[in-house]
Amino acid sequence: MLTVFVASFVLFLLVVIGMSLGYLLRRKTLQGSCGGISALGMEKVCDCPEPCDARKKRLAKEALRREQLEKRRIL
Template identity: 70%
Template sequence: MMLTFLATFSIFVLVVFGMSLGWLIKRKSLQGSCGGISSLGIDKVCDCPEPCDARKKRMAREARRIL
């Protein structure tokens, strides 16, 4: 049981370290390879016609921050 845990944890740590090599070497963060949902013709994550109140407040805060 403990050997399985240690092996799994070691593999997990190696994978995370491997993914972070790009940032460690080039200071370049991970990014998608396919353009995200915009490549599928979807403008936003949800399909609702109008954003909810929480989303509207967040968008207003972001707009104020930019100006």
């Protein structure tokens, strides 16, 4: 059991070191897969027809903040 854990840990460590070396040598950022969510036919992460309550509150808060900023600019 301990040998499996050590072997897994070493494998993950080698992968992390390899990714780090790749970044340091090429200065190229890590990228996701090709296509992403749009390849699944989804326009956004949450493909719900209507946003949830938490998102509605966040959107209202952002709209209020924008409105206050616009008022400050006018004055």
